[in-house]
Amino acid sequence: MTKVIAHSLFSDFDIDLFKAGKHFKLYEKLGSHVIEVDGVKGTYFAVWAPAARSVSVVGDFNNWYEGEHHLNVRWDGSGIWEGFVPELGAGTLYKYLIHSTNHGVVTEKADPFARCCEHPPMTASIVWEADYKWKDAEWMQTRKDKNALDKPYAVYEVHLGSWKRTNNNDYLSYAEFAKDLVQYVKEMNFTHVEFMPIMEYPYDPSWGYQLTGYFAPTSRFGKPEEFKLLVDALHQNGIGVILDWVPSHFPEDAHGLGFFDGSHLYEHPDSRRGYHPDWKSLIFNYGRNEVRAFLISNAMFWLDQFHADALRVDAVASMLYLDYSREDGQWEPNIYGNNENLEAISFIRELNETVYSNFEGIQMIAEESTSFSMVSKPVNMGGLGFGMKWMMGWMHDTLEYFKKEPIYRKHHQNDLTFSATYAFTENFMLPFSHDEVVYGKQSLLYRMPGDEWQRFANLRLLFGYMYTHPGTNLIFMGGEFGQSSEWNFQKSLDWHLLEYDFHSGIQKLVKDLNKLYQSHPALYERQFSADGFQWIDYGDAENSVLTYIRKGHDSKKDLYIACNFTPVPREKYRMGIPKTGQLKEVFNSDDVKYGGSGMKNGVLKTTKKTWHGYERSVEITIPPLGIVVFK
Structure with a gap:
């Protein structure tokens, strides 16, 4: 195998932008790229590792031996190591073996910018060329009108691993979802699908919320171009695509971003700001320019390369507050003596300004559970710049009301009416999400009181009240037909329940509510006013x-x-x-x-x-x- 040849995709301007935290298409430069140099096809590698003493590409092409393919460090102090390996192409397995300047620490890491990853529990990155020709031009040209804040948002939240499985409990493929899921969503009259994280993640019980492959669709269901096929099929059927996105934390897995080059490269070095005690995960250093560029580039990547129509940003509250889930003494106030994470707030504002200015017709949606003000107001007005925010207070109050026996409800009318006092302070999305049907909370159906008829009547009323309340709407899969049991990520939804009239009745009701919502402008034209x-x-x-x-x-x-x-x-x-x-x-x-x-x-x-x-x-x-x- 030919040795590494010096080559670079970076201009001096690229490096200046990167150092300043203003390079928002780093996926075009960092990572592995199949290119031609002097007429020879091969793969260019580039990785940011400023605390490294040496960086080697190891993989199946050199028997994972580090002595063969050393990358060259750039002379400009950027901390980027790079090089071109001739005759190396798509499908090659690889990692970076990094010797740190930090007391001889050695790490072996997956590529943070890898476009494809091995199927977990395997952890190597894969050189990939996603050759795909999009057919959604009509959607992309008209998206601005279909995806606007004064248009209907009837969102179907989906966990691909458990929406439907084969008879052997195996996963369906992206290509199979492009037929079955798309047809179902269209028949049910939903306007959008929201995918729980499809970026590569190692641990199934995290449901995808602890990522290691930020630039790679999970290999559980197929290759990257097959996920593009799924997005394309949804668009061709007039259905928008929302991706869950997780810039709030990442896992400590050995092949991941943590302690990447023997230093706290991506995570904040102070554990009071760099470690999440609840999730046992690491928190990004939002004050580091290159980390901000990494995250904003990642958001740009999914909007650019995969034609996503919106990103739903997970766990925003954990980013905003220094004392989030921490006791006294476990956090340090900011320079003004309060608990706001000023670096994270600055990052969020820059993120939203950047993506909205680069992509026409997209939306950014915050999963934010506190009363932090102006989350969905423009940055130039002092807001965070999101398009919408999940209305968690409405969801909790409403479910708390509905679980009460009707005879007692007259004493709790305020649980329902209170939301009107703040419904227009933000652009709210009303969510009955996956979080409401796990960990002993029971399914929506079995949170309803009464006999069987009353349970289903309550659920029909709950959905009707939701769709006529100001705001946009989101239902987690299974809720639309009255799934009886809690959600189990390890198996398919209980589709057999549709054999029973009450369950098929709920499904017909949701289908008709989606149609009602879209066919009556009174329900969406002023939904935030x-x-x-x-x-x-x-x-x-x-x-x-x-x-x-x-x-x-x-x-x-x-x-x-x-x-x-x-x-x-x-x-x-x-x-x-x-x-x-x-x-x-x-x-x-x-x-x-x-x-x-x-x-x-x-x-x-x-x-x-x-x-x-x-x-x-x-x-x-x-x-x-x-x-x-x-x-």
Whole structure:
């Protein structure tokens, strides 16, 4: 095998940007790249290891022997080691063997920029050329309109390893998902899919939230171009793709980023800021320029190379606060004496400004569980710059309310109405995510009280209330058909439940709610604005009834919603209406096709009788544990 030849993909300008933390396409330079040099095809390697004394590429091509292929350190103080190995191509297994200047420490690391990785538990990087021709030009050209904040977001959250498996409990492939999953999501009328992390990760029980291969789709389901095929298929069917992204922490696995070159290269050197006690993981050093460039380049990579339409940024709260999950004495205040991580906040703002300015029509979504202000406000207004934020408070309050027996709900009406006091402080997404159906919390269905009929009626009401509440919507897989058991990442969802009417009824209901949401602008045009919501009456706690209006830009298309949170039907229930005319029922969760009792409303005429502060009103029927929507 030919020795390493001196070669570089870096210009002086590239190096200046890298040192300044402003090079946001590092994936075009660092890592392994199959190129031609002087007419000879081979692989160029480049790795950042400033504390290294020597760096060798070891792999299946040299029997993992370090003496054969030493990289050359650049002269410019960048800490980058590089070189070209002729006749080395795609499919080659490799790692970097690093001798550190730190007391003779030796590390053997996977490539942080590898485009492909071995199937865990194997840990080598793979030289890869992802040759793929995209066919989603129509989607990409119109994405700005379909993916905007005033458009519907009905999101189906998916863990690929457990959505569906073979009869032998083996994984499906990306190519199989491109048929089965895409067809299902389209039939269910979801607008977007959110994939739990598909970047390479070593430990299955982490569900992908502890990454080692930041630039490689996991090999569990196939090769990188096959994941592109899946994204492409979704786009061709008009479905947006949201990727979970984890810049908050990374695992200590020996082949990963931790102690990379014998120094704290990627993680903060102070354990009070560089180690996460809950997750037993390492925290990025957000104040180091090259680390910021690594992370922003990674976000850019998935938006650029894999046509992602949005990134849902995981565990933002853990990044924002120095005392997150720490006791007194385990953290150090910032220069102003408070608990905000100023370097992380600066990084998040730069991240959002960068990706929004580089990609038209994308969104950044924060999974942020605290009351940190202006998460989804623009950076130039003092915000963090995200497009949306998960509404964790609404989710907790709503589930807390729904688990109560209906007889007690009249004492807890505030659990439902409180969200309206802050619903428009952020651009909120309403999530019933994977976190709500694990660790003994039970499935959504079995958090509902009552007999079997009431459980399903409660779940239908829960989803109806969710879709008519201001904000966008997310449902974790299985919830859409009333999965009975908690989510188990080691096996398929219980698809056989669809043989039973109540479960298939929930599925039909979610399918119709997705259609309702997309076909009525009143539910999405002003979903983040107080102008898009108005109470009719939030004070009827005695009957556990809520009535409200959803508004779009055209007042003629307003929707009027009534919810009954008890199993007692509310017949001839008078509801104030601000207009003259007829009301037509456009959705009823008690429909027989959903498993309901079939109580319906015909065409109703408003009468000149003052009610709820309006001069006109109408008598409606609100079915037991039901929600009715009128136009």
